[in-house]
Amino acid sequence: MYFDCVSASNFRRKLPLTMKYLSELYDRQNDENDSPNYCVSEFIRYHIGGMNTRPNLQLLLCGDNEKSNELACAPHKFLPNIYRQAGYITNFINNDCCDYPSAYLINTENFRYDHELTGWSCHPDYDNYGQWSNTIGPYSMNKRCINGKFVHSYVFDYLYSFIDLYSTQKLNLPHLTFASFTEGHEGTLEVLSSVDEELSKFLKYMTQRDPSNSPWIYIISDHGSHMGPHYEFTTAGQIEHKLPVLYMLTPKSVLQTISTSSRSISNMLDYLKSNSNVLITSKDVYHTLRIFAETVSEFDIEQSITTAATYETLYNNLSLSRNCKDLGILNKYCACINNNS
Numbered sequence: 001m002y003f004d005c006v007s008a009s010n011f012r013r014k015l016p017l018t019m020k021y022l023s024e025l026y027d028r029q030n031d032e033n034d035s036p037n038y039c040v041s042e043f044i045r046y047h048i049g050g051m052n053t054r055p056n057l058q059l060l061l062c063g064d065n066e067k068s069n070e071l072a073c074a075p076h077k078f079l080p081n082i083y084r085q086a087g088y089i090t091n092f093i094n095n096d097c098c099d100y101p102s103a104y105l106i107n108t109e110n111f112r113y114d115h116e117l118t119g120w121s122c123h124p125d126y127d128n129y130g131q132w133s134n135t136i137g138p139y140s141m142n143k144r145c146i147n148g149k150f151v152h153s154y155v156f157d158y159l160y161s162f163i164d165l166y167s168t169q170k171l172n173l174p175h176l177t178f179a180s181f182t183e184g185h186e187g188t189l190e191v192l193s194s195v196d197e198e199l200s201k202f203l204k205y206m207t208q209r210d211p212s213n214s215p216w217i218y219i220i221s222d223h224g225s226h227m228g229p230h231y232e233f234t235t236a237g238q239i240e241h242k243l244p245v246l247y248m249l250t251p252k253s254v255l256q257t258i259s260t261s262s263r264s265i266s267n268m269l270d271y272l273k274s275n276s277n278v279l280i281t282s283k284d285v286y287h288t289l290r291i292f293a294e295t296v297s298e299f300d301i302e303q304s305i306t307t308a309a310t311y312e313t314l315y316n317n318l319s320l321s322r323n324c325k326d327l328g329i330l331n332k333y334c335a336c337i338n339n340n341s
């Protein structure tokens with residue numbers, strides 16, 4: 001679940017129903033009398049790796065920084081390609097009229113998904129033939145609709161259908177979905193609230209529908225808002241831009257799958273807790289997502305990919321002393337008052 005342009009603070013402010021459900025899940029995991037299915041982690045020092053969508057999305061999908069006029073990364077490092085090699089169906093949907101692979105990764109041929117659903121959001125009711133403004137299109141401060149229905153509702157409709165289809169007994173295939181929402185991308189910071197009711201319902205559905213086959217869920221943004229008066233005129237807005245939202249909902253089954261003799265489940269739970277206070281970027285998320293595909297793969301994944309399994313993930317013991325310089329974050333994008341701390 002990818003929310004373009006949403007800081008951790010604005011996610012908390014504008015999505016109370018979603019926050020309430022995440023809090024319930026979190027409380028369950030700390031209740032000794034309960035047997036929760038999920039470990040909920042909030043990473044409060046999740047930090048941008050660059051100014052806007054492009055460098056951060058590239059870090060998330062390729063584990064690499066922006067390289068202008070070149071491929072974002074070698075195709076075998078592209079996260080959906082890694083999952084495809086591991087036997088997964090890959091799925092992408094966004095609610096703005098933009099072909100993400102060609103816009104942010106340059107070469108569509110090497111960065112494909114099995115399913116990519118974008119064209120529907122070019123509907124003129126919403127897209128206005130690409131004439132986007134502060135009041136029309138996917139960066140609008142108005143509510144966004146097609147034919148009287150919220151554009152995000154179409155995304156959820158599709159996700160329910162897709163997930164149910166690939167979870168039927170007849171078509172029981174593992175799948176990786178990247179669902180992108182642009183409701184955070186506007187200057188008032190208010191439009192995001194329109195997603196709350198349906199997002200909270202969707203999370204409830206996904207985490208309760210089949211406890212024996214629970215999905216691993218990330219709620220992630222690339223960066224906080226870089227639009228409007230809060231960002232333009234306040235220090236708080238400038239800091240929020242650098243601290244996007246990141247929640248990770250890890251089912252117990254995933255912890256079991258990726259556990260090893262040197263990485264026990266109780267160790268991973270401890271590390272998740274301490275890592276919620278560690279400075280991280282999308283690059284750490286990339287390596288965390290990657291390790292799962294590598295662990296479950298029955299396919300012959302290239303050696304260069306397999307060796308990356310030793311890279312640190314959010315389930316490893318990350319150093320609390322990490323700073324912007326360590327992570328390659330330029331001084332001008334660093335949220336820390338002292339960039340070396």
Ligand SMILES: [Zn+2]
Nearest residue numbers: 004005053222
């Ligand atoms: Zn963005």
